Amino acid sequence: MPTAAHAQARIAEAVSFNIPAQPLRSAINAFTRATGWEVGFTSQAVEGKRSSAIGGMLPPGQALQALLADTGLHAAISGPSTAAIVDPSAQSDADVETNGVVMLDTISVEGEAINNWDAPPPYAGGQVATGAKLGMLGNISVMDAPFNVTSYTAKLIQEQQAVTVADVVANDPSVRVYTNGLASSAGVGDSFFIRGFSVGNYSILLDGYGGIASNRIIPVETMESVEVLKGPNALLNGYTQYGSIGGSINVVPKRATDDPITQFTASYISDSNFGAHIDYGRRFGANKEWGVRVNGVFRDGDTAIDGQSARLGVGTIALDYRGEDLRASLDAGYIDQKTIAPTGSAGFGFASGMPIPPAPDLSKQIYQDWEYAEAKSVYALGKFEYDLNSSWTVYGGAGFNHYNQDILSTDIYVTDVAGNAIATAYYSPIQGDSASAQAGIRGEFETGVIGHKVNLNTSYLFQTMNQQSNYYGFYSFDTNIYDAPTILRPSTAGFSDNPPKYWDINAPAVTIADTMSFFDDRILFTAGARYQQIKVDVFNPDGSISQGYDEQAVTPAFGIVVKPIENISVYANYIEGLQQGPVAWPGTANAGEVFPPMLTEQMEVGIKYDFGTFTVTASVFEITKPNSIITTNAAGESIFSVNGEQRNRGVEFNMFGEVRKGLRLLGGVAYTQGTLTQTDNGLYDGNTAVGVPAWQGNIGIEWDPAFVEGLTLSGRVIATSSQYVDQANTQKLPSWTRFDLGAQYKTQALGNPLVLRAAVENVADTNYWAAVSDGWVTMGTPRTFKLSATMDF
Known part of the structure; x- marks a missing residue:
C-alpha cells in the first residue's frame, strides 16, 4: 500500500493539460485520458454543466478543481490517482464522517466515453483531437475506434495558416493531394489519394452528412476540425459520389x-x-x-x-x-x-x-x-x-x-x-x-x-x-x-x-x-x-x-x-x-x-x-x-x-x-x-x-x-x-x-x-x-x- 507521502507526491506531480471549456462529462473524460486517474461521479451531478478551460503544467488535483471552478461541484480526492465529483449543496450532515471523508451515492466511473454532439476535445499538444465522428457510430475516442482515424483541430488549422482541406490533409502520411481547388480548374476541386485510392471533394462530409459540403473547396478557417478516416467506410457513412474507397474526410x-x-x-x-x-x-x-x-x-x-x-x-x-x-x-x-x-x-x-x-x-x-x-x-x-x-x-x-x-x-x-x-x-x-x-x-x-x-x-x-x-x-x-x-x-x-x-x-x-x-x-x-x-x-x-x-x-x-x-x-x-x-x-x-x-x-x-x-x-x-x-x-x-x-x-x-x-x-x-x-x-x-x-x-x-x-x-x-x-x-x-x-x-x-x-x-x-x-x-x-x-x- 502506498504511503501518505507517496500518495501526496503522486497528486502533486504536474501534468501537461490542454482541455477547452466543454460539457463537464467530456471534460472529465479528457482529464482521465491525460492523467490515468479514475474519477467517479453521478450522472445527475454533471448533467447540463460546463467545465472551465485549463492549460499548461498543473498537478492533477489542482487541474481537476480548476475544471469544476464554475460548476458548484467539488473534487473529493481519495487516493493518489482517484477522485469523486460531489455536490456540496446536496450533501447532508450525515453524509460526512468525522474524519471529513465524503460519503457518496452510486458513482459512475467514466474514462473513455465521448459524447455524440460536441467535437471531441483536443489531445495533448492541441494539434489533433482525442477522437472523431465515425459516421453512424458517432464520436469515438481514438483508442476505442477499430479503425485508423486522425482528427486535425482548429488550433492546427490556424497555426498552419491553412485555407482549404488540401492544406490540412498535407499533414497525413497516408494522404496525398492530387488537385488543389484554389489553384486548379478541376471540377471536383480539392482531390486526394488516401491509401492509394482517389477521394474527391464532392465526397467530403459536413458534420457526418454527405452531399452538403460546398463543391470544389471547403474553407477550413470556418471549421472546428478535419477528420480523416482511412479505409472504406460504407457502413459508417454510406454512399458518397466519388469516395469512401480509400477513406473519407469529415469537416466539423x-x-x-x-x-x-x-x-x-x-x-x-x-x-x-x-x-x-x-x-x-x-x-x-x-x-x-x-x-x-x-x-x-x-x-x-x-x-x-x-x-x-x-x-x-x-x-x-x-x-x-x-x-x-x-x-x-x-x-x-x-x-x-x-x-x-x-x-x-x-x-x-x-x-x-x-x-x-x-x-x-x-x-x-x-x-x-x-x-x-x-x-x-x-x-x-x-x-x-x-x-x-x-x-x-x-x-x-x-x-x-x-x-x-x-x-x-x-x-x-x-x-x-x-x-x-x-x-x-x-x-x-x-x-x-x-x-x-x-x-x-x-x-x-x-x-x-x-x-x-x-x-x-x-x-x-x-x-x-x-x-x-x-x-x-x-x-x-x-x-x-x-x-x-x-x-x-x-x-x-x-x-x-x-x-x-x-x-x-x-x-x-x-x-x-x-x-x-x-x-x-x-x-x-x-x-x-x-x-x-x-x-x-x-x-x-x-x-x-x-x-x-x-x-x-x-x-x-x-x-x-x-x-x-x-x-x-x-x-x-x-x-x-x-x-x-x-x-x-x-x-x-x-x-x-x-x-x-x-x-x-x-x-x-x-x-x-x-x-x-x-x-x-x-x-x-x-x-x-x-x-x-x-x-x-x-x-x-x-x-x-x-x-x-x-x-x-x-x-x-x-x-x-x-x-x-x-x-x-x-x-x-x-x-x-x-x-x-x-x-x-x-x-x-x-x-x-x-x-x-x-x-x-x-x-x-x-x-x-x-x-x-x-x-x-x-x-x-x-x-x-x-x-x-x-x-x-x-x-x-x-x-x-x-x-x-x-x-x-x-x-x-x-x-x-x-x-x-x-x-x-x-x-x-x-x-x-x-x-x-x-x-x-x-x-x-x-x-x-x-x-x-x-x-x-
Missing part, C-alpha cells in the same frame, strides 16, 4: 464556446494575395444554452504562380441550442471562389512510352490568361438529438447544397521530352443540387455481462447535376510546358451557360450496428450492415434518359478492439466500401458512359499506444477494388472500361502529441504496395497500380524554446517515392521531397492578445510532379510565403 463546423470570441486575422500569401478573417461567437441564456458563431473570410490577389490570381469569399453562421434533453444546430454557409489562369483540371498527359520529362518551374505560367475556374455554393444543415431517457436517444437532420460553377480551361498533352505539347480547351458550366437526410435511434443496454451500444439509422441522399458535355475540345493549340506561348482567347460565342440536366442520383439506405463490450470494456466488438440502394439516371440533352441503373448492395462491417493493458489498444476490422461507378473520360470513344457502383473490401489490423501525452499507432491493411482501364480497339479508338482489380496492401505508422513540454510531433510513414490483378488477358497482372507511391512520409515538429516566451518554431518534411503513370509501367514520376518552415509569436498589443505567424512552404523551391490519376499528372506547390496576424478582442 465551428460552434459558439462558453467564452466569448471576437477575433480578427489579417493574412498575406505570396505573391500578393491578401486576406481578412472575422470570427465572432457568443452564448446566451441562463445556462448559456443558445449559441451563435459567425465567420467571414475574404481573400484576393496574385498567387505564387506567375499570371495566376485567386479570390475567395466565405460567410458562415452556426446556431445551436443545448438543453437538458434536447440539442439542436443549424449551420449555413456561402462560398464564392474564382481563379484566373488555373492549372488544368486533369493536369498533363504524356505520349505513350515516352520518358517523363522534368517538371517545369512551378512558379512559371503555363496556362493562358483567359482561362478561369469560378464556383459559387450555398449550403445549410440542421440537426437535432433528443434524450428519451438516460439510455436512449433519437436523432435526425437534413440539409441541402446548391452550386454553380463555370470553367474555361485547358488540358495539356505532352508529346516529347522537350516539353512540346497540345493544349485542348474546354468550356464546362456545371450546376447542381443535393439534399441529405438522416434519422435514427441509438441506445445502451445489457444482456447478462455483455454491454450493447446499438444504432438504427435510415438515410437518404439525392443529387442532381446539370452539365454541358459537348464543349470539350472545341479548340486546340500548340504549346510548351517550359516556354508557353501567349494564345488569343478562343471564341465561346453560342455556348450556353445554362446546361441541360446530366444525371439524377437517389441513394436511400438503412443501417444497423451494435458495439458489444466485454470484461469492463477491455474488449469492444462492433458488427453492422447497411442496405444501400443507388439509382442513377443519365439524360440526353433533350431530357430523355440515355442510360442508367438501379443497384442495391448490403455492405457489412466488423471491428474489434482489445485492451490487454492500460493505454494499449489492439484492433482489427473488415469493412466494405461503395461508391458510384466511374464515368468514361472525355477523349475516349465511349466518353460519358456511366458504370455501375463499385464495391471494395478492406481487412486491417493495428495497434495503438497512448503514453498519456503522446500516441503512436501502427496498422497493416489490404484493400481491393475493381480497376478502370483505357484500351485501344481494332479501329484505333480509346475505350474506357472497368476491368480487373487493384489490390493495395500497406503498413502505416502514425504519431501525434507532446513528447515533452514544449515539443510536439505529428506525422508518420506509410508503405503501400499497389498491384494490378485479373487484368484483361492477364496483360498487366503483377504490375504496380498507377499513382500509388511505395513510400510516403510526413514529419512535423513544433518547438517552444524556453529562452523566448511566446515563440514557437515549426518545420515539416513531406516525402513521396516514385509512382507509375501507366499500367504498363513504362512511365514513372520521380520521387520528391518538400520542406516547410514556420514560426509563431504570441504577445500583446493595445492590451489585447496578438499572435504573429510566418511560414514558407517548399523552402527549397523544388520543382516536382506531385501525383497521377488515370494517366494525368499534376504539379506540386511552388515556394510560397505566408504571413498572418491574429488579434482577440
Whole structure:
C-alpha cells in the first residue's frame, strides 16, 4: 500500500493539460485520458454543466478543481490517482464522517466515453483531437475506434495558416493531394489519394452528412476540425459520389464556446494575395444554452504562380441550442471562389512510352490568361438529438447544397521530352443540387455481462447535376510546358451557360450496428450492415434518359478492439466500401458512359499506444477494388472500361502529441504496395497500380524554446517515392521531397492578445510532379510565403 507521502507526491506531480471549456462529462473524460486517474461521479451531478478551460503544467488535483471552478461541484480526492465529483449543496450532515471523508451515492466511473454532439476535445499538444465522428457510430475516442482515424483541430488549422482541406490533409502520411481547388480548374476541386485510392471533394462530409459540403473547396478557417478516416467506410457513412474507397474526410463546423470570441486575422500569401478573417461567437441564456458563431473570410490577389490570381469569399453562421434533453444546430454557409489562369483540371498527359520529362518551374505560367475556374455554393444543415431517457436517444437532420460553377480551361498533352505539347480547351458550366437526410435511434443496454451500444439509422441522399458535355475540345493549340506561348482567347460565342440536366442520383439506405463490450470494456466488438440502394439516371440533352441503373448492395462491417493493458489498444476490422461507378473520360470513344457502383473490401489490423501525452499507432491493411482501364480497339479508338482489380496492401505508422513540454510531433510513414490483378488477358497482372507511391512520409515538429516566451518554431518534411503513370509501367514520376518552415509569436498589443505567424512552404523551391490519376499528372506547390496576424478582442 502506498504511503501518505507517496500518495501526496503522486497528486502533486504536474501534468501537461490542454482541455477547452466543454460539457463537464467530456471534460472529465479528457482529464482521465491525460492523467490515468479514475474519477467517479453521478450522472445527475454533471448533467447540463460546463467545465472551465485549463492549460499548461498543473498537478492533477489542482487541474481537476480548476475544471469544476464554475460548476458548484467539488473534487473529493481519495487516493493518489482517484477522485469523486460531489455536490456540496446536496450533501447532508450525515453524509460526512468525522474524519471529513465524503460519503457518496452510486458513482459512475467514466474514462473513455465521448459524447455524440460536441467535437471531441483536443489531445495533448492541441494539434489533433482525442477522437472523431465515425459516421453512424458517432464520436469515438481514438483508442476505442477499430479503425485508423486522425482528427486535425482548429488550433492546427490556424497555426498552419491553412485555407482549404488540401492544406490540412498535407499533414497525413497516408494522404496525398492530387488537385488543389484554389489553384486548379478541376471540377471536383480539392482531390486526394488516401491509401492509394482517389477521394474527391464532392465526397467530403459536413458534420457526418454527405452531399452538403460546398463543391470544389471547403474553407477550413470556418471549421472546428478535419477528420480523416482511412479505409472504406460504407457502413459508417454510406454512399458518397466519388469516395469512401480509400477513406473519407469529415469537416466539423465551428460552434459558439462558453467564452466569448471576437477575433480578427489579417493574412498575406505570396505573391500578393491578401486576406481578412472575422470570427465572432457568443452564448446566451441562463445556462448559456443558445449559441451563435459567425465567420467571414475574404481573400484576393496574385498567387505564387506567375499570371495566376485567386479570390475567395466565405460567410458562415452556426446556431445551436443545448438543453437538458434536447440539442439542436443549424449551420449555413456561402462560398464564392474564382481563379484566373488555373492549372488544368486533369493536369498533363504524356505520349505513350515516352520518358517523363522534368517538371517545369512551378512558379512559371503555363496556362493562358483567359482561362478561369469560378464556383459559387450555398449550403445549410440542421440537426437535432433528443434524450428519451438516460439510455436512449433519437436523432435526425437534413440539409441541402446548391452550386454553380463555370470553367474555361485547358488540358495539356505532352508529346516529347522537350516539353512540346497540345493544349485542348474546354468550356464546362456545371450546376447542381443535393439534399441529405438522416434519422435514427441509438441506445445502451445489457444482456447478462455483455454491454450493447446499438444504432438504427435510415438515410437518404439525392443529387442532381446539370452539365454541358459537348464543349470539350472545341479548340486546340500548340504549346510548351517550359516556354508557353501567349494564345488569343478562343471564341465561346453560342455556348450556353445554362446546361441541360446530366444525371439524377437517389441513394436511400438503412443501417444497423451494435458495439458489444466485454470484461469492463477491455474488449469492444462492433458488427453492422447497411442496405444501400443507388439509382442513377443519365439524360440526353433533350431530357430523355440515355442510360442508367438501379443497384442495391448490403455492405457489412466488423471491428474489434482489445485492451490487454492500460493505454494499449489492439484492433482489427473488415469493412466494405461503395461508391458510384466511374464515368468514361472525355477523349475516349465511349466518353460519358456511366458504370455501375463499385464495391471494395478492406481487412486491417493495428495497434495503438497512448503514453498519456503522446500516441503512436501502427496498422497493416489490404484493400481491393475493381480497376478502370483505357484500351485501344481494332479501329484505333480509346475505350474506357472497368476491368480487373487493384489490390493495395500497406503498413502505416502514425504519431501525434507532446513528447515533452514544449515539443510536439505529428506525422508518420506509410508503405503501400499497389498491384494490378485479373487484368484483361492477364496483360498487366503483377504490375504496380498507377499513382500509388511505395513510400510516403510526413514529419512535423513544433518547438517552444524556453529562452523566448511566446515563440514557437515549426518545420515539416513531406516525402513521396516514385509512382507509375501507366499500367504498363513504362512511365514513372520521380520521387520528391518538400520542406516547410514556420514560426509563431504570441504577445500583446493595445492590451489585447496578438499572435504573429510566418511560414514558407517548399523552402527549397523544388520543382516536382506531385501525383497521377488515370494517366494525368499534376504539379506540386511552388515556394510560397505566408504571413498572418491574429488579434482577440
